[in-house]
Amino acid sequence: MKWQWQDVFSATALLFEKLKQALGGAIDYVSVRIACLADTPVPMPEILTANRLSDGDVVYRAASGTWVADIDAAEVIDDAERRTAAEAAALGDVSASLVVEVATIAVSVADGHVVPKRLRERIRAFGPTVKSDHRPVTA
Amino acid sequence: MYRYDEFDATFVRQRVSQFADQVERRLKGEITEDEFKPLRLMNGVYLQLHAYMLRVAIPYGTLSSTQMRRLAHIARVYDKGYGHFTTRQNIQFNWPALKDVPSILSELAEVEMHAIQTSGNCIRNVTADHFAGAAFDEADDPRPYAEILRQWSSLHPEFSFLPRKFKIAVTGAGHDRAAIRLHDIGLEVKRGKDGGIGFAVYVGGGQGRTPMIARELAAFVPEADILAYVDAILRVYNLFGRRDNKYKARIKILVHETGIDELRQLVEDEFRQIRGGVLGLPAEEVARIRAYFEPPTLTTRSGTSATLEAARAENPALDRFARQNLHRHKAQGHTSLTISLKPIGGIPGDASAEQMEAVADIAERWAFSEIRVSHEQNLILPHLALDDVPAVYEALAAAGLATANAGAITDIIACPGLDYCALANARSIPLASQLSERFGAPERQDEIGPLSIKISGCINACGHHHVGHIGILGVDRKGEEFYQISLGGNPDESASIGQIIGPGFSAEGVIDAVETVVDAYIKLRASPDETFLAAYRRLGEAPFKEALYGA
Structure with missing residues (x-):
């Protein structure tokens, strides 16, 4: 079979799964990041995002430690120490069954508006880009 | 039902x-x-x-x-x-x-519905020809057997933790509308020499990152043995299917690595042990299940409908709809009508609550309260009198559901893509909307004829891009959406996997690229009757490659 770029991805994913198994599941992406990146400089502003457990809504971590729907209210982090603390606190909120799928994402900030770098995160923040006449307008 | x-x-x-x-x-x-x-x-x-x-x-x-x-x-x-x-x-x-x-x-x-086994490494929803029980060309209704398989596989303790998910499709007709050769197991209902029912069994088809066409495992398994035979396949897969790598865990990889002949031997060995046991299918049990799927009592009608013909003559839009969205029924004077969920520029497969209610009402009033969902993401009224088509058309039009494009270039399959899906790398739906708008003019669609575009936003291929006449796969290239085009895929009995035609395109470029391919086809076809697939198979990729990338 011909080599495909997806194989690299599968190998990485598999390695992570093996590591997870070896450690009895006590590992997740964020902890790995904390371990790997704690001492590295923050390349660009970042924010923490998650999905709220009860309804799945996309939320962002505010400086107060609460999770809010408004991305502009997210705490924009640009130093490593602050990030480590925020990520640890966010993991605490996972343990407390408030949120799931915590991730730290790169953003840019302009005119007080926070915009994620990656398209995936922009779609999470601002909603599907599909258009449809029959969709009712919702709050 | x-x-x-x-x-x-x-x-x-x-x-x-x-x-x-x-x-x-x-x-x-x-x-x-x-x-x-x-x-x-x-x-x-x-x-x-x-x-x-x-x-x-x-x-x-x-x-x-x-x-x-x-x-x-x-x-x-x-x-x-x-x-x-x-x-x-x-x-x-x-x-x-x-x-x-x-x-x-x-x-x-x-209302007798649930969400069990719609995820996980178990036997998923058994799918079937959406014209089942109605199509003129079927040997028999595949749904009683799909139901028997559903009952057998629901919460089956032995098959709840398979190496990977497992999909079964059943068709009752030789012309395969259920893509059975792209499933882990595909079954075709057949009639034996004595008129008895049996099944051709295909195994190891699938899409995803390693697309494969299923191989024939058995040409004819009698009805009474089919559960035991399918059980034997599952047992062999459960035992030998790979569990070390989820990307190599589907039965298609087992078929590929073991070889169909050796696999057949393993299945036959297992089958010999369980055949005639508790999994034997007693004729009376089959009859009991079949009774639920008895076709509705249809009024005897003449083959043509003066009402419909008169209405078509008067209303060109209805005429076009009738030409495009009706499928020949086994009972004369009747039809199976496709309700397209592909409005021009819209979202493939989406229906609003109001539209769902309109379809329910229409089905209740004119079509025996029966509705089908097709794997092409449309809805079907399987049993409808031709005389009632004009009234149904009006009711559908009032609900925004009268798009006349079943099987046409704008009848696009698209996965949810990056707009919704956590696995996706690129968006699918906006591409489907733009392509639908690009080709949406009725004259343009008629000029092109039957041509399927299928779009997936990642290699998992939920949008069936491998079997689109034109397939589009979205990938992430350095943070940008990027789209690969493949040509010549086909899901029916002459199934084939599309071949990537060359370097991919940006989100902006891919719409023009598809149009280039379509225009090349129109220029190259032997006659307007030669479909895109037929032309591609005759000509090969070279002229399309040249149209896209130059000599």
């Missing part, structure tokens, strides 16, 4: 209360996400980009008006007013709250 017996009703109710308890404990923090995730997945609840997603099973794509109304109700009360019909003949709700899911499942149970 199949109706739950006491056993079905009890086990679905038990499952709902079990899951309600699990959700409650999760929300209270009594169980962790790691503990809860497999439980929610077993009940069809995924976490996607924006929210949870609930996938509800529609066995072999058959729905009653009552069930459709309930889906509309769920869309309105618990979601954002719409639902999304999928290539697995299921429906997905994109925005339910976890805390509401037990109530949704409870409401579904009241």
